[in-house]
Amino acid sequence: MKTIGIIPSRYASTRFPGKPLVNIAGKTMIQRVYEQAVKTELLQAVVVATDDERIADAVRGFGGEVVMTSSHHQSGTDRCFEALNIIDQSFDAVVNIQGDEPFIHPEQIDKIVNLLSRPEVQLATLCKKILNADDLKNTNYVKVVMDNQSRALYFSRYPIPYVREEQNAGMLEQNSFFKHIGIYGYKTETLAQITKLPPSFLEKAEALEQLRWLENGFEIFVDITDKESISVDKPDDLQKLINKG
Secondary structure, X not given: OOEEEEEEEOOOOOOOOOHHHOEEOOXXXXXXXXXXXXXXXOOOEEEEEEOOHHHHHHHHHOOOOEEEOOOOOOOHHHHHHHHHHHOOXXXXXXXXXXXXXXXXXXXXXXXXXXXXXXXXXXXXXXEEEOOOHHHXXXXXXXXXXXXXXXXXXXXEOOOOOOOOOOOOOOHHHHOOOEEEEEEEEEEHHHHHHHOOOOOOHHHHHHOOOHHHHHHOOOOOEEEEOOOOOOOOOOHHHHHHHHHHO
């Protein structure tokens, strides 16, 4: 299976404009994401998809591959699909690697590629077990519940499942809750299909694009990672990341 990793990256951001170019210990965020992505041997190519020449110049500056895309995309999924159509190569699958996770683990990318290698898997993502109550209550952390075949049943910003008898700190000791890790894998024909779907009710209610896919009958297979995923959404997140390091 021939798989490409695409890193959607845009300059405009309501909470943190220009964050792909922010300096993290001597390297831009986008360079750190790119360098982590190319460490895996399961991707045959890695490319940054952007709508901004400043980001494109930075990527070319460190020797990375870049594709210029439209500035009108509503999601990274849409940007990935346009980039795939621009690239003069054929791929069986695409991994959408978040451009704001400078220390993404190559093993997490490998998990997505391995899921996509199974014939029945058209869409893939990751989750991690939640270990503290604050993360469970944090609406910035998306939660996921799965069936016995590791297919996503639902994603929510609310703690799911709702355990009626145990709404206390002991919930985590008695039950398993999982945080969604925002990396996606798509078979190329499935990527073409989901980008044609109109926004759905559940997607708009939770502001989660993957609910559009579920609502339209697509299955999302989920693997569990023990690696933490640290994304930078606003300047405070970057400071926490630096302090942690």
